[in-house]
Amino acid sequence: MILARALDVSRRYGDKIALDRVSFEVRAGELVGLLGPNGAGKSTLVNLLTGIRRPSDGRVELFGGDPRRPGSRRQLGVTPQETGLPASLRVGEVVDFVSAHYDNPLPKTELLDRFGLTGLVRRQTGGLSGGEKRRVAVALAFVGRPRMVFLDEPTTGLDVQARRLLWDGIRSFSAEGGTVVLTSHYLEEIEALARRVVVIGGGRVLADDTVDAVRGLVAVRRVSLTVRGPLPELTGVTGVEREGDRLHLLTGDADRLVRDLVTYDVGFEDLEVRPTSLEEAFLALTREPAAA
Numbered sequence: 001m002i003l004a005r006a007l008d009v010s011r012r013y014g015d016k017i018a019l020d021r022v023s024f025e026v027r028a029g030e031l032v033g034l035l036g037p038n039g040a041g042k043s044t045l046v047n048l049l050t051g052i053r054r055p056s057d058g059r060v061e062l063f064g065g066d067p068r069r070p071g072s073r074r075q076l077g078v079t080p081q082e083t084g085l086p087a088s089l090r091v092g093e094v095v096d097f098v099s100a101h102y103d104n105p106l107p108k109t110e111l112l113d114r115f116g117l118t119g120l121v122r123r124q125t126g127g128l129s130g131g132e133k134r135r136v137a138v139a140l141a142f143v144g145r146p147r148m149v150f151l152d153e154p155t156t157g158l159d160v161q162a163r164r165l166l167w168d169g170i171r172s173f174s175a176e177g178g179t180v181v182l183t184s185h186y187l188e189e190i191e192a193l194a195r196r197v198v199v200i201g202g203g204r205v206l207a208d209d210t211v212d213a214v215r216g217l218v219a220v221r222r223v224s225l226t227v228r229g230p231l232p233e234l235t236g237v238t239g240v241e242r243e244g245d246r247l248h249l250l251t252g253d254a255d256r257l258v259r260d261l262v263t264y265d266v267g268f269e270d271l272e273v274r275p276t277s278l279e280e281a282f283l284a285l286t287r288e289p290a291a292a
């Protein structure tokens, strides 16, 4: 069952085309990561699907209706990229306030426990750290027992431990059948959480597939080796990183590269060939949109 859909959607801000004929759908139970560099159009897509903005062209649907109608948003939870919490209220009071808007909210203790916030219940939000505020803001998207949540960069500004606490909360919602769409710059986050990744660049969908398939799409391999002398000119190398004597070469044809290293009699040690990280795949995709 499709819970959210964009059909040939474009969004312009003056002369700027933020989204260019994008089609995208989210099915019940999915955990989808929207991945893209700054300004790619991720937030714009989220804002259209959650009824915050209107498309310039094309159609958007949320639970089969117009996202701008409050009735279509009843089963939706959203954490925008930036949120404000009333500084003088305690965390528990903010949760009570938001809960009061729903018929059957999640019990406060359960919500706080799920997101590792129990210890903060009596703290005024104005005195929380940036990371603690962010965790509260994300948890609030879940108060009304939504069927689907949109989380725009949920873990920006969080340290590793806080990020993991949030991931646990998101994972348990997903494990119970909840549907999640999240945007992220943290490739590690998409890999850790999402089964499906949609790469957005320049207002277009560059790839929409599993994390493994997106990596396979660019099929870049990382060949690592330790060399003491200079390297000869090698064909097909698209990137080089150096850590002391250790070199990491990115290439679309690892077999050929290794053959060339042997042919040129390069004295290498500890040769390793492995698939790229999603980050490397993502950089290659956004650098060469035509190849996608």
Ligand SMILES: Nc1ncnc2c1ncn2[C@@H]1O[C@H](COP(=O)(O)OP(=O)(O)OP(=O)(O)O)[C@@H](O)[C@H]1O
Residues within 6 Å of the ligand: 013, 016, 017, 018, 036, 037, 038, 039, 040, 041, 042, 043, 044, 045, 081
């Ligand atoms: N209200 C607006 N007025 C004018 N231009 C806008 C507005 N909102 C977004 N844009 C432009 O549209 C493009 C897409 O922006 P969007 O915020 O959707 O990208 P994003 O992928 O979410 O980026 P980030 O990762 O930096 O949040 C950008 O070029 C941005 O400057």
